[in-house]
Amino acid sequence: MRRFFLTLFLLVAFVVLGTGAAGLWWVQQPLRLPAPTVDLSVEPGTTPKGVAQSIESAGVAVPWQLLYGWFRFSGQDRQIRAGSYELERGVTPRLLLNMLVRGEEATRSIVIVEGWNFRQVRAALAKAEQLKPDSLGQSDADLMTRLGRPGVHPEGRFFPDTYTYSKGSTDVAVLQRALRAMDKKLDAAWAARASDLPLKSPDEALILASIVEKETGVAKDRAEISAVFVNRLRVGMPLQTDPTVIYGMGTRFDGNLRKKDLQTDTPWNTYMRPGLPPTPISMPGKAALLAAVQPSQSKSLYFVSRGDGSSQFSSSLDEHNRAVNRYQRGIDTTTPKGDQR
Incomplete structure (x- = not known):
């Protein structure tokens, strides 16, 4: 009996439309919206009737019974998917149903940029449009516990990439995706590592990659910069890399790195402490990960910026000092004096 009345209702609904031609005309006419865009949320388990009612309740000027009749008449009513939708002016009943069926x-x-630190990532998430700030007020440690990594430092653990999300998604969900992406990229890089690396674990490769990411001005220099640090690790030289010092300074860094900063000890000061720092210092991209585990075959131990983004590499201190004089001081001399790196 219930099915009979439903069928009767559908027939009446389309009789109201006039004829089949009138119905075809109606489903192709733009619906009247109360604003340029209307948000529509379809929760899991919502019936086709409930979807039609939600559309009318959102302010769309159409009787829900008519929409429901269209959904049933199309034969696609049970294919409507849950999700967060955005209806724009010009949407027709036919386009609306297609949108709901296709999900x-x-x-x-949101873009997580290569070389960002975790503080920058959290700031970007907080500003992201239509992203629920579920991590608001949580410490980094609490957030990592929530992500299933208790006791793990967050730096470097999230792969830099563009992440799309539905309206109403949470920042924690985006971070979970970025965390899994970094796991996969790091595992792949570690599996492809050179056989003679002085790195003991994927975590050490991640730390080195984060330094390479911050020190690289042009892509072609990545593998050579990695080689400098790998060579230093092999012979026990301190890494002496400015980005680690800057990272250790945190919010105290004002844009200028001074001699006293290089002489102020922190766990990340690679001028004062040997070996790799205790954690990554940035979010390295795929190219930096690969450079860290596949450094160039080079004897370089030093590098200095040429001023155009690229670096000049040297295998001896004398060579390096001449490069510093030329590229940093504008003095082309063979006298090996100046800063050591």
């Missing part, structure tokens, strides 16, 4: 949710995106 074409309204999406936004």
Whole structure:
């Protein structure tokens, strides 16, 4: 009996439309919206009737019974998917149903930039449009516990990439995706590592990659910069890399690195402490990960910026001092005096 009345209702609904031609005309006419865009949330388990009612309740000027009749008449009513949708002016009943059946949710995106630190990542997430700040007020340690990594430092653990998300998604969900992505990229890089690396674990490779990421001005220099640090690790030289010192300074860094900063001890001061720092200092991209585990075959122990983003590499201190004089001081001399790195 219930099915009979439903069928009767559908017939009446389309009789109201006039004829089949009138119905075809109606489903292709733009619906009247109360604003340029209307948000529509379809929760899991919502019936086709409930979806039609939600659309009318959102302010769309259409009787829900008519929409429901269209959904049933199309034969696709049971294919409507849950999700967060955005209806725009010009949407017709036919386009609306296609959107709901295909699950074409309204999406936004956030970019985690190569070389960012975790503080910058959290700031970007906090500003991201339509992203629920579920981690708001949580410490980094608490957040890592929530992500299933208790006791793990967050730096370097999130792969830099563009992440799309549905309206209403949470920042924790985005971080979970970035965390899994970094796990996969790091595992792949470690599996492809050179056989003679002075690195004991994937974590050490991640630390080195984060330094390479911050020291690289042009892509072609990555593998050579990695070689400098790998060579230093092999012979027991301190890494003496400025980005680690800057990282250790945290928010105290004002844009200028001074001699006293290099002489102020922190766990990340590689001028004062041997070997790798205790954690990564940035989010390295795929190229930096690969450079860390596949450094160039080079004897370089030093490098200095040429001033154009690229670096000049040297295998001896004398060579390096001449490069410093030339590229940093504008003095082309063979006298080996100046800063050591």
